[in-house]
Amino acid sequence: MPTVCIIGAGSSGISAAKVLNQKGIGFDCFEKGSAIGGNWRYNNDNGMSSAYRSLHINTNRMVMAYSDFPMPTEYAMFPHHSQIIKYFESYAQHFGIADKITYNTAVTSVCPADGGYRVTTSDGQERIYAHVVVSNGHHWNPRYPEPAFPGQFAGEVMHSHDYKVPEQIQGKDILIVGIGNSAVDIACEAARQATGNKVVISTRSGAYVIPNWLMGMPFDSLANPLTAKLPMSLQRLLLKASLLLARGRQEAYGVPVPKRPLLSEHPTISQDLLTIAGRGLVQFKPNIASFDGYDVLFTDGTQQRFDMLIYATGYKVTFPFFAPDFINVETDNNLQLYRRVVHPNYPGLYFQGLVQPLGAIMPLAETQANWIAKLIAGECRLPDRDTMMRTIKQDAEQNLRRYNQSVRHTLQVDFHPYRKTIELEIKKYAHRL
Numbered sequence: 001m002p003t004v005c006i007i008g009a010g011s012s013g014i015s016a017a018k019v020l021n022q023k024g025i026g027f028d029c030f031e032k033g034s035a036i037g038g039n040w041r042y043n044n045d046n047g048m049s050s051a052y053r054s055l056h057i058n059t060n061r062m063v064m065a066y067s068d069f070p071m072p073t074e075y076a077m078f079p080h081h082s083q084i085i086k087y088f089e090s091y092a093q094h095f096g097i098a099d100k101i102t103y104n105t106a107v108t109s110v111c112p113a114d115g116g117y118r119v120t121t122s123d124g125q126e127r128i129y130a131h132v133v134v135s136n137g138h139h140w141n142p143r144y145p146e147p148a149f150p151g152q153f154a155g156e157v158m159h160s161h162d163y164k165v166p167e168q169i170q171g172k173d174i175l176i177v178g179i180g181n182s183a184v185d186i187a188c189e190a191a192r193q194a195t196g197n198k199v200v201i202s203t204r205s206g207a208y209v210i211p212n213w214l215m216g217m218p219f220d221s222l223a224n225p226l227t228a229k230l231p232m233s234l235q236r237l238l239l240k241a242s243l244l245l246a247r248g249r250q251e252a253y254g255v256p257v258p259k260r261p262l263l264s265e266h267p268t269i270s271q272d273l274l275t276i277a278g279r280g281l282v283q284f285k286p287n288i289a290s291f292d293g294y295d296v297l298f299t300d301g302t303q304q305r306f307d308m309l310i311y312a313t314g315y316k317v318t319f320p321f322f323a324p325d326f327i328n329v330e331t332d333n334n335l336q337l338y339r340r341v342v343h344p345n346y347p348g349l350y351f352q353g354l355v356q357p358l359g360a361i362m363p364l365a366e367t368q369a370n371w372i373a374k375l376i377a378g379e380c381r382l383p384d385r386d387t388m389m390r391t392i393k394q395d396a397e398q399n400l401r402r403y404n405q406s407v408r409h410t411l412q413v414d415f416h417p418y419r420k421t422i423e424l425e426i427k428k429y430a431h432r433l
């Protein structure tokens, strides 16, 4: 009988399945849709993918690959979603897990029972597992501003989650709320349509826009285990100098700069935004003050008319299978986990891929899977609950000191230091067999 239930077969869940399979640990992996790939399967029939037709990943193919399965070198450095999904498919085939996943089956309920967890699935079956690995992703449930901006907007309203093709915005004056990666990708795509329509980004905090390529190198290859060890002030200085050399001051292009220092936010990555903004094809406004029909009043007192509003305001961390009085963090995205994986109050309950790195999630999810598998196999253990609680508090305080306080930064980790932390965790608490 399988002792482990994996929820979801996206880029995280498939690495958990692969690692457990290699260790000979029995598992069921339930996937709501008919295929693997999660967010990276464009038009995924599980209804959860936020991918748009033109989406290319903004972390490079060397950084995003799993440790033992490189991406094909003929791939673009920043591959299209169609290449990424092929990569995941070959990974699942290569490691023999594609046929071990139960497709078209959603997990509808998970609750503690009999020293483990009772898992109910959409086919009405109930099973008990000693361990549950939650790998259901955190970029699928749209977050809208709360409270909503005053007034009513009379035009069309959409969340970036539902943006798929430029035909949806063609010929419309659009206002995009937010300046994260979704907002900027959609704004650039809209501007490239060259229809002469207004494309405006409304941002309350601004963002440092980092190019994919910096001095001929993929930006995310500049961060490595060595540079990650430098003091934050020096990392900031080096990045600031590199950005100045590469493209000068961002304000010169008309793109608003945050008041906080570099590296205190999730990076907004775009090679194109500055050039496009410099041509006046994307314009910027501060936060929205209110709506009046098709008119939008901004906090600087200016007003403009739009046909369409796109909220690119991020996502809620949602676990639809937990009862609200069990685990629910939708309001603040802030789930307190030991090393972002282990729930200190519920032994056997693990969360995978619930991180937002500067870099790609996939290799970190794989490292988490290695740790989870070793914990399940009894090859290592957890520290006591007091130690876990103390560490959770310290990590949260560190995060608060570093990042702009907002729901989008609760899951933020630094790629290399985080991976190292998990590897050390495995070594430190290894059971000498």
Ligand SMILES: NC(=O)C1=CN([C@@H]2O[C@H](COP(=O)(O)OP(=O)(O)OC[C@H]3O[C@@H](n4cnc5c(N)ncnc54)[C@H](OP(=O)(O)O)[C@@H]3O)[C@@H](O)[C@H]2O)C=CC1
Pocket: 055, 056, 057, 058, 059, 139, 144, 145, 146, 160, 177, 178, 179, 180, 181, 182, 183, 185, 203, 204, 205, 266, 287, 312, 313, 314, 315, 356, 404, 406, 407, 408
């Ligand atoms: N090509 C790629 O690989 C892509 C990757 N992604 C990834 O997907 C994830 C989600 O990105 P994204 O969808 O951009 O969401 P994010 O959460 O990263 O960004 C949300 C944006 O909306 C703003 N915002 C949120 N709430 C409000 C509010 N109430 N009023 C005004 N502004 C608000 C935020 O501003 P503030 O900072 O002030 O909170 C921020 O600018 C990220 O990890 C991102 O890197 C997304 C698109 C493309």
